[in-house]
Amino acid sequence: MARLSREFYAQDTLEAARALLGKVLVRRLDGETLAGRVVETEAYVGRCDKACHAYHYRRTARTETLFAPPGTAYIYLIYGMYHCLNFVTEPEGEPAAVLLRALQPVAGIETMARLRYGDKPMTDYRRKNFLNGPGKVCRALALTRAENGLDLTGDTLFLCGRPEDAGLPSFPAAARERIVTGPRIGVDYAEEARDFPWRFRLVREE
DNA sequence: AGAACGATCGACT
DNA sequence: GTCGATCGTTCTA
Numbered sequence: 001m002a003r004l005s006r007e008f009y010a011q012d013t014l015e016a017a018r019a020l021l022g023k024v025l026v027r028r029l030d031g032e033t034l035a036g037r038v039v040e041t042e043a044y045v046g047r048c049d050k051a052c053h054a055y056h057y058r059r060t061a062r063t064e065t066l067f068a069p070p071g072t073a074y075i076y077l078i079y080g081m082y083h084c085l086n087f088v089t090e091p092e093g094e095p096a097a098v099l100l101r102a103l104q105p106v107a108g109i110e111t112m113a114r115l116r117y118g119d120k121p122m123t124d125y126r127r128k129n130f131l132n133g134p135g136k137v138c139r140a141l142a143l144t145r146a147e148n149g150l151d152l153t154g155d156t157l158f159l160c161g162r163p164e165d166a167g168l169p170s171f172p173a174a175a176r177e178r179i180v181t182g183p184r185i186g187v188d189y190a191e192e193a194r195d196f197p198w199r200f201r202l203v204r205e206e
Numbered sequence: 207a208g209a210a211c212g213a214t215c216g217a218c219t
Numbered sequence: 220g221t222c223g224a225t226c227g228t229t230c231t232a
Contacts, residue, residue: 020217031214042213051213052213053213053228060228060229061228061229062227062228062229073221076213076227076228077213077227077228078213078214078227079211079212079215079224079225080212080225080226080227081214081215081225081226081228082215082226084213084214086213099213101213102209124213129215131218133215134213134214135214136214136215145227162215175229183211184213185214186212186214187213187215189211189212190213
């Protein structure tokens with residue numbers, strides 16, 4: 001199964017955040033395959049970014065994962081009730097990562113819907129807001145701190161360029177899309193870094 | 207030991 | 220648009 005290599009993750013974080021758009025995230029759970037297409041990311045760079053947990057190489061129990069090799073999953077608890085999934089980037093020792101903010105569902109949709117909504121029926125509102133936030137993505141993929149530190153070159157959680165790389169049916173004809181850049185969400189406390197245009201979204205052209 | 211604070215979400219006016 | 224939930228992490232003393 002072709003998946004993104006450690007060298008891919010070792011690149012510059014801003015480049016990685018852009019390059020990850022359109023890639024397919026695969027989560028194997030109890031023998032089932034859950035998958036989604038990456039449509040929104042944010043970059044966090046410890047070297048120079050006050051919004052990054054490892055700003056100025058700050059090393060604590062939590063940030064230890066950001067110092068792990070590129071291609072490691074950094075998952076942390078936020079606001080006491082949600083989790084965020086990040087992909088560790090740059091050469092080992094440079095604490096940096098790409099936050100996954102949104103997916104388009106690709107496979108295992110019923111299971112993801114159950115993880116997200118339980119037995120509540122699917123509605124248009126729920127379909128529209130299914131995987132459009134970092135906490136929602138982690139809920140739908142059953143990712144918690146227990147999965148923090150997972151190796152993304154392994155079999156449990158990984159990214160690939162196309163669905164066929166994971167044995168999934170290919171996408172229908174690709175719509176025209178472009179990358180929209182803007183400031184990151186929820187980092188108003190981060191002084192000058194709050195305005196860095198380090199959020200990347202894949203949006204359909206009209 | 208205690209306090210402050212979130213890289214969010216969903217319910218509600 | 221506003222607001223509260225909820226708890227691990229981090230910092231202060």
